[in-house]
Amino acid sequence: MFIIKEFELEGRLGVIKTKRGKVETPAFFPVIDPLKQLVSIKEIEEIGFDQIITNAYLSYKRFGEKLISEGIHNVLNFDKVIMTDSGAYQILEYGNIDASQETVMNFEKAIGSDIAVILDKPTGDVNKLDAEKSVEETLKNAYEAVKLKDDKTLWVLPIQGGRYLDLIKRSSEESAKLPFDIFAIGSPTVFLEKYSYKTIIDMIATAKNCLPPEKPVHLFGAGHPLIFPFAASLGIDAFDSASYALYARDNRYMTDYGTERLEDLDYFTCNCPVCSKYTPKELMEMDKKERERLLSMHNLYVIKRSINRTKQAIKEGRLWEFLVEISRYRPEAYEALRSLSKYIKQINKYNPRYKGNPRGLRFYNEENLWNPRIINYKTWILTKYLPDEKKVILRQIPKDTRYCMGEDGREVIYYTPYIGLIPYEICGVYPTIQFHYYDPIPIQVERDLINMVRVFIIKMKKLGYDIIVEASYNNYYSHDIGKEAERLKVKVNWK
Amino acid sequence: MFIIKEFELEGRLGVIKTKRGKVETPAFFPVIDPLKQLVSIKEIEEIGFDQIITNAYLSYKRFGEKLISEGIHNVLNFDKVIMTDSGAYQILEYGNIDASQETVMNFEKAIGSDIAVILDKPTGDVNKLDAEKSVEETLKNAYEAVKLKDDKTLWVLPIQGGRYLDLIKRSSEESAKLPFDIFAIGSPTVFLEKYSYKTIIDMIATAKNCLPPEKPVHLFGAGHPLIFPFAASLGIDAFDSASYALYARDNRYMTDYGTERLEDLDYFTCNCPVCSKYTPKELMEMDKKERERLLSMHNLYVIKRSINRTKQAIKEGRLWEFLVEISRYRPEAYEALRSLSKYIKQINKYNPRYKGNPRGLRFYNEENLWNPRIINYKTWILTKYLPDEKKVILRQIPKDTRYCMGEDGREVIYYTPYIGLIPYEICGVYPTIQFHYYDPIPIQVERDLINMVRVFIIKMKKLGYDIIVEASYNNYYSHDIGKEAERLKVKVNWK
Known part of the structure; x- marks a missing residue:
């Protein structure tokens, strides 16, 4: 189910085998918005992503019963790996939504998800008491989910705890005992947006130290190219995010080190197919929807490049050197590198001595x-x-x-x-x-x-x-x- | 003729106006090989180059009198700026070729070059006596060329001296007195190939210190993305090279920091249109000519990106920060940065205090x-x-x-x-x-x-x-x- 082909630091190159096909890790799952997707799934595939993630709750709102009768792969016209999120994030965003674990998981099974997240209780940026509550409730959900899950789908259990490392530890230790296929570290989005990479490093290292090394670990909501190599070096195998589209909606252009406002650019500093074809000025003068679509595509190309650079560095046994190079992209990245060096012992557990x-x-x-x-x-x-x-x-x-x-x-x-x-x-x-x-x-x-x-x-x-x-x-x-x-x-x- | 729009360090954003059109600087002129060009000029234009350079001597060998009757723009089917090299490099490569300054310059005029290099005597990696000879002979050529040049073409005078800074100084001081439109620093290719950026920095700084700041300065044979920002920071406005094609012939894939052998790559670390469409394996399995063509295109996209990043950094007043970032690409780049810091006084002459x-x-x-x-x-x-x-x-x-x-x-x-x-x-x-x-x-x-x-x-x-x-x-x-x-x-x- 998860085959590790290569170790490097605490990271690895691997393959997640699903009932539909395989995912080469580290992998990025672009978030597909069933309600307002501008870049087509076909285009996303052409950019080089063989896996997508979408929201079960929003998909149902958009497509209704058709999802069950035809299956999600047919409805979305994508015959590669589809992961579905339970919609828990929407619960976090819009308050409580009435849905039971059984309803959600049966729905995910029925539509044919290859990888499915159980209904959890995301933490977000809350106080410790609330964070603790989300840990305990997610664990309760997990015990229930164990009884409901099938053998065909790969089931994902989210780890909660926000920035409270003791809570992440408890969440991970308990989760590690349960027979899930993939673990996922929940809700770091608030820290990612602020480039608090140090916090993310601590969160990941704490979780990974408790989770079984033979299982893939996903990081929810990480969509900036700069975080991938750092997270991957600690053993994160998969990422997902809608950032490529959300940034584009805001005229924000992803770069290796952050984002730029499109109007601040005289020259494109990237050579992806979009940037090779247009100038910033041409994009600015376009119809808003078309500009947003093209910017989303650029952002996906930048994400793809970072994933590939990470994979190549793992393959070559040069991941640390790659991190040193990119630690010059912004001071927060340098701080992340410093933070990583706190986890030398953990990192060296699977780090090959020689390559x-x-x-x-x-x-x-x-x-x-x-x-x-x-x-x-x-x-x-x-x-x-x-x-x-x-x-x-x-x-x-x-x-x-x-x-x-x-x-x-x-x-x-x-x-x-x-x-x-x-x-x-x-x-x-x-x-x-x-x-x-x-x-x-x-x-x-x-x-x-x-x-x-x-x-x-x-x-x-x-x-x-x-x-x-x-x-x-x-x-x-x-x-x-x-x-x-x-x-x-x-x-x-x-x- | 040369309009400087923006200063930053000793570098600048500018426009060279030729009789045919304009060149936005810093600019890269891809070398077109009249005998065996794989990437078409149309494709080069699509990648984003509005100027090319070709060899007058080889063009004549390939196209003969047609060049004169139809003009080089029609023969090459390119209506933007064409620069012609006199063929002096071939003289360096193949020994003396019998051609007078008058023959060469009249030919360049006749075919309609927008920017034309006079017949010079390139230095190469020779001993000091020979280097001195090339300086003196090129100066003699220059005096003769002054009498032969017209007002329509922009005439380029090469600076000689190789790695001998006193010779470069003499060559530049004398050249500065002559009414040429563009100066060009000759033959650093041997040092570029060895990544001896320190040597190049010294050569450029020495020449620039003597040359008039209002004239564009070209650097011959520089075709690696890592050298552009360093050279541009000292006021180099234009580059040319055939490296994109030569590397490709050798299955060499340009990266930000050097080159890789295609067979060593499992993943493409770039997101240009070529790398976004193919995998290294697919390229390896292709017909040799097609692979070479695609690799050449990739190399050109990488060059284009470096030029654009340099321009954007000049525009933003962040060129030094950009150099600091890329000084992590390889130790020679770090040494180049250190070398640059020897020329603070020279750099600050035109460096705006505030931006x-x-x-x-x-x-x-x-x-x-x-x-x-x-x-x-x-x-x-x-x-x-x-x-x-x-x-x-x-x-x-x-x-x-x-x-x-x-x-x-x-x-x-x-x-x-x-x-x-x-x-x-x-x-x-x-x-x-x-x-x-x-x-x-x-x-x-x-x-x-x-x-x-x-x-x-x-x-x-x-x-x-x-x-x-x-x-x-x-x-x-x-x-x-x-x-x-x-x-x-x-x-x-x-x-």
Whole structure:
């Protein structure tokens, strides 16, 4: 049902198999509005989405009994995966709507949803008491839903708790015990709109830490390209949102870093089919409906690109580097990266230590030091690694690592910024393979290197190893390492 | 003939008017290969290029006398701007070709080129003696060309010198005296291929410093999206390259940061019309010619996007911020940014001090401190600004700058990371308008702030001002400023 093809950080590439077809994850489900959809489902498919989500409640309002007699795939004329939301969000928006779990789930079964959300009680941005209520009520709903669900549909259980991490924890722990096919983190929309990515990161990490790793996890209402890679790095497998259409209604043009008002643009900064065909001015002069439709399409193309970049980065084992790059898109993204680094242990649980044939890593600043795979490697060097020989030499790495060489009777260990220490034998094994950085390195990165060398020397001395450090007067960090070694009373060969 | 509409850093938005039509700069001229062009000129126009460049020598080989009888616009079926290269590059590639300046220029006139390069002697990656020879010979060519040129065509004089900055200086100084319409920096292709952006930055800055600012400057052979914003920031107005086609021939897929081999991609990380329609696998399975054509088109879409992003950033007065963002695309780009910061004085010559209605600035790290406009502002504060009142209070800026307030009888000056000091009266005037950064700020940024406050206090004390510093125990940089003020024996109000 859910096949994981590739792990990277806490994220993964996978396939959700439904009765109708498969969803390649991480996946984005565009929200189809049964009442006022401007971009046709055919166009959405052409943009590259093989799955959509729509609202069971609004669909019924729009299409009535036809949905049951013909099935939702026929009514919408879409033969790929359709997910239906129970309409709980409408309950949140319009107050209580009278519908029982049984009515809702039977309806979703009857219309032939491939993936269906049970009726839940979304949290929204409320006080803690109300948030707690939504957690408990959703759990009650869940127990009832377990009895009502069939085997053909994939059933989705929402996790509640809003920004209250203890509530998310309780909601996730209890939900994890129940036999649902997919879990979904509910209602982060309020935080997404404010770009409070830090909050979202905490919410996701808390939930994921309790949920079974073999189940897909969906994030409700996330529709901005900047959040996908961050959420995916913590193991979010699916997203849905109507943002592409809602922004367009407001003349808002999605960019990698946020949105722009169409009237503020002289040039399109994107090369999607819409932006390649029109200028901002031409769009502004169009009929409102047509402009809205084209802007919606542009927004979907931008979303698609972000999903693809995320997938490619997972595939290449470069997801952290990708996050470092996009952390320059806005300060909130940088904060999100910082927040992620709080969850290193959780992230490294499934993060592969080595990945086959990765391209060269690129290092810029301390954010690269937080790369969980590199932290993992350094921890291994400092806690598990013991040199074969009792004589150890610490040497600055040559510019071209192909010139790394071993020596008879002595263990050669290279020192280098960002990675720290590399024993000769594993030069060339990821993550100690090819890497690029600019010179001089930032202060924090040099401090990190010197600190690692110090800790290693102290340990080696305690274990009775004979250590020589090679240092150079002509290189700032090599010089500082030499000085540090002298302070530790280790022999230094100055060059 | 060349109208500058907008300045930003040393770059500009402009319009080159030719006899046939206009070129909006910064502009990219796709190189049309008369012998083996796969993407049609019609398609190139549809991608969004209103100007092309082709080789006079190769065109003649392909089309013969027809070029003269019908004119190049009719033969190529393109009624927008056509630039012709004399074929000097072929001379560099294939050794000496027998053609006189007169033959070449008369041919370019006869076929109706809108912009024509005189016959020059390109430098390439040669030793200094040969480079010097190419400078002197090109200058000799130039003197001859002055006599031969007409008034209808825009004539382009190449600047030579390769990577030898003293030669570029001589070439530019002499060229600047001659009445050409456009100058072009020659043969940086060897450095572009190696991503030696630092070298290119030095070459451009040296040439631009000698060339008249009112003339457009072209950079030959630059065809990667990453170089455009850097070159444009130093005042390069036009580019040309065949890279889009050459890369495609090699199955190389352009990205923001470099190129990828098509076979290494599982997902397209771009959303141009080509990437939106096909998957990497589908392209791989195509007929070679068709794949090459589609890859060429993708590459052109990527180039177009970079040009547009550059233009929009110039328009918005955010070019430096854009460079900071893309400096994360590869370490060589970061080095280029560092190199740029060597030319602050030159850059600030035409860089507007203030720009109307800029959106909020985003700060990440010390690269933002190098923003020439901010350096300009800080220099002004430290050297020119004098408070109206003899009593001065230095106060931490409130989170929301709308709450900045003046005080009777005292000059309130706010301190804040990145910008430094902001007198109350100019709060809200660019660059002291809205800005965003994450907390805590990097060490270097805090040092910069404390240093600026120190220099300011010392100056104010010397001038007999009465200074009070407000500092807080609860904020790290405010605390450090308070401590610094105490060391300088200034009264500190601790909170």
